[in-house]
Amino acid sequence: MNFHEYQAKDLFAQYNIPIPRGQVARTPEEAVAAAESLECDMWVVKAQVHAGGRGKAGGVKLAKTLAEVKQYATDMLGMKIQTYQTGGLALPVNEVLITEAADIEQEIYLSLLVDRASKCLSFVASAEGGVEIEEVARTNPEKIHTIKIDNTEGLFPYACRKAGFAMGLNGKQVRQLTHIMMQMYQMFIDLDLSLIEVNPLIIDDQKNVVALDAKINSDDNADFRHPQLADLRDITQEDPAEAKAHEHDLNYIKLEGNIACMVNGAGLAMATMDVIKLKGGDPANFLDVGGGATAERVAIAFKIILSDPNVESILVNIFGGIVRCDLIADGIISAIKEVGVKVPIVVRLEGTNVEAGKKILDESGLAVIAADNLDDAANKAVAAVGAQS
Structure with a gap:
């Protein structure tokens, strides 16, 4: 089962993974109210659909005024988005996420998935974030760092630190990355997930590591153990x-x-x-x-x-x-x-x-x-x- 970005970020927050402040809105008026409550100078309006590539389809806009927030929300709500990830479907936008705009100094790619070839969970990380990871793997495979997690021993902090230093992060950022990765792993195990992807994981203007985006998939076979997740299913996206x-x-x-x-x-x-x-x-x-x-x-x-x-x-x-x-x-x-x-x-x-x-x-x-x-x-x-x- 797939989750919307705002749902994934709510789960991130429960596991103390840092995310930008934001609120979901279902009408243009709710979008303006959400923007006002954030008390910041610029906002990002993000269409909520089960697909990547929203930006190229007009589903991600930077707003500098409340009027722009309202206009972008009006344009997005009710529209349908079709990208390379929608499987030929045009997915309806019923909600938008209003978040504070972040000053980005660096973008990192980070995901945790079921590595079927190795029969274990694996982290995939790259300092080349914000782009399609498949393209990075094709053109610059040396920039992809993979951490295979032993099924018995689990994830150790030293493996996270090693990946952080390999991507050129400083000591403070490596500690923050280690915390994020350890929490992602715990969430994955607790909730029977099949994928967690953060693209991008950013370093902001305060030199902190923050999950700017969030994508989560869960294993449908475990729905009976997690009714709170099953309730998040959005069949309009299927x-x-x-x-x-x-x-x-x-x-x-x-x-x-x-x-x-x-x-x-x-x-x-x-x-x-x-x-x-x-x-x-x-x-x-x-x-x-x-x-x-x-x-x-x-x-x-x-x-x-x-x-x-x-x-x-x-x-x-x-x-x-x-x-x-x-x-x-x-x-x-x-x-x-x-x-x-x-x-x-x-x-x-x-x-x-x-x-x-x-x-x-x-x-x-x-x-x-x-x-x-x-x-x-x-x-x-x-x-x-x-x-x-």
Whole structure:
């Protein structure tokens, strides 16, 4: 789950990570009131969306007067922002963050993430902050400093100090950086996060290290342990179909193809998409309905799939282990009748009571294309798209 910048900064404040003073506003009038309460000479008005690159899209403005604060807030609220990080979506701006403007002497990049290659958490730091870290890694890899954290021993202050001195910070700033990194690590562990990114972490005119920006992602699988974080979810920043799937505990990710997939099990879903590609087709989605593929869940899954206008055929690939194939077949039939599917549906069933399940589908009178195995199913799903063209 992603968080807005103001939400991430609220969490930073709870862990004593220094941030600029700021308030969130949902109307131009609230923006002016927030600016007045900060009692400073200049303000930054920042559109709150789940994406980087807001500045280039007009989502970050420096205001020198309260009139400019109001004008910028008016311009941003209600606008939609699309950047290289929005996955093709134009995200609505429902809130703006008003912060005091900072005098920046240096910008630093700092992040803490799950390093899957090393199977541990890792800090990534660079004195080249305020820009895309991928570009720094490509052009100046020697300026990237990585700190791998032992899963048993945790993070030690000396490792933070080493990174600070490597980036050219003085003794005072290294101590401040060490405090920030230790607190970031504690927050990461406490809240089951998957990413913390500060770009930029700045040195201000008082020579202090301050988190000017904040990006946090959490692990959805740990939501049950952190209801206070789950309550921060903003579904207006998500693909509507993915948001609906999350509401019903379905794992759905929209892709760019035209062959929809409905599968029970993440590994089987990945294999299904691979075979579709192998046969010359393009998957329209990843959809794992889970082990309990009931009629209700299958019906919801069909509705989510058909909300994508690019879908030209559907491949249902179900392995009946815990759930019997005959019950799955009943669910598929009920769902098709309820939803009114108008594109070809290829169904491959395997597992417990598979013959009974196939018989139910054969005798349903519905235009369901039966498949003997995954290879056969993929061939038929791809062929069905060709027949529709």
